[in-house]
Amino acid sequence: MRRIVTFIAGAIGLLLWAYLVVQAGESFREDPVDYNIEDLDVPDPSELNLPEVGSADGGEIEPASRTETRRQVRAIEPDAFSSPAFSNTGDLERVAARAPLSEAVQSAKPKVVLLHRPLSLSAGVVAFGGEQRLRLADIIETPTERNCVASDGTSWPCGAMARTQQRLFLRNRSLACETSATAWQGEIRTRCWVGVQDVSSWLAKYGWAEAEPGSALIALTEEARLARRGLFGDPAH
Template identity: 75%
Template sequence: MRRISTFIAGAIGLLFWAYLVMAAGERLHDDPVDYNIEDLDVPDPAELGLPEVGAVAQDPPELAMQTEPKRQVRAIEPDAFGSPAFTDTGDLERVAARGPLSNVQERAKPRVALLHRPFSLAAGVVAFGADQRVRLADVMETPADRTCLTNDGTEWPCGAMARTQQRLFLRNRSLACETSSAAWQGEIRARCWVGVQDVSTWLAKYGWAEAEPSSALAVLTEEARAARRGLFGEPVR
């Protein structure tokens, strides 16, 4: 019984508190705040020192005297380090460009002639008829009578074998050689190709002709020697 009376008293207290909150809210809503314009402290515009409408603000005399006119930068030499704004531009003159420090000579592309019916005189030497010979560039001729030694010390005709291998490689195909004309007399030294294959490179790679010591093909000769190919290996059966 005591618990019920306590609960009822608490509920009545909550309802009374809610009524007081709602009554206060209605009173604040119905009574707006009344402001008096005379109580506001509004400054006089004349006391603020504002510029007149339409007037252009001018710099003080002291600031106007210190301000220098802007200098116009005129590009005389775009690649030069620096700017004419920091130098005296009164007597500028455009000069011709400096010439190169060294004479650069472009290598002319060699002319290539197509030579027919090649005949191998020796590995590194090719003939075209009776009056024309080409000594291949970057390799030394392997004489046809050269002999080489096998592992057991037996001699074998490596020069004749080198010439035979060159003949088999060319197979009577036409050679494109670096020469200004196909009608010369005697012997010339030139680089020749079969299709896209450089004949000198092929001979040095497989060891049938030794590259000149100063040639870029010398590394191919050393590789052939280490692998015992061609002149540095055993007879080809």
């Protein structure tokens, strides 16, 4: 019974609150706001420091001219190309790029191949098989029949000794040579290495072959001559 009485009282309270809200809205809508002109603080135009809006002769006021400032763009190629924002793009034409001022020099890296079982024919010349010969660059071959004069004035077979020294240096090891292929016919002239040692430089340094005129190995031949090594000294025992 108490719950029913409480519910009825709450419902009556809600209805009363809604009625009061509706009545207040009708009151605000029907009563217009009444402004009193005397309450408004309107300044006197004569008291304001306003600029003159008319000219002396009563003519019309001309609008101020509008000055448009444009950013200057430097043309990349005079009379040929400029910024599309400030020039007519209808006549633009793509042209070929300018040729380089100098040609780039590209040196082709020589091909190095490994040649097996070299046979020393003489100091400065080796063979591979019966039909392939290789002459070492930058040095002059020392013929096997060459004889040299020792410090005591006697002659000794320095050419045969030079070939023997080349054989001992190679020791049947493979040669890395600048050539395009492992097979060729006849004789070629190129540079060869045993590991990282240039064979021509070794022969010139120890005096078993002389450097060609104008070769970079001339200094090594002169060094061997001053030290009396190889062909410029006494026979090795």
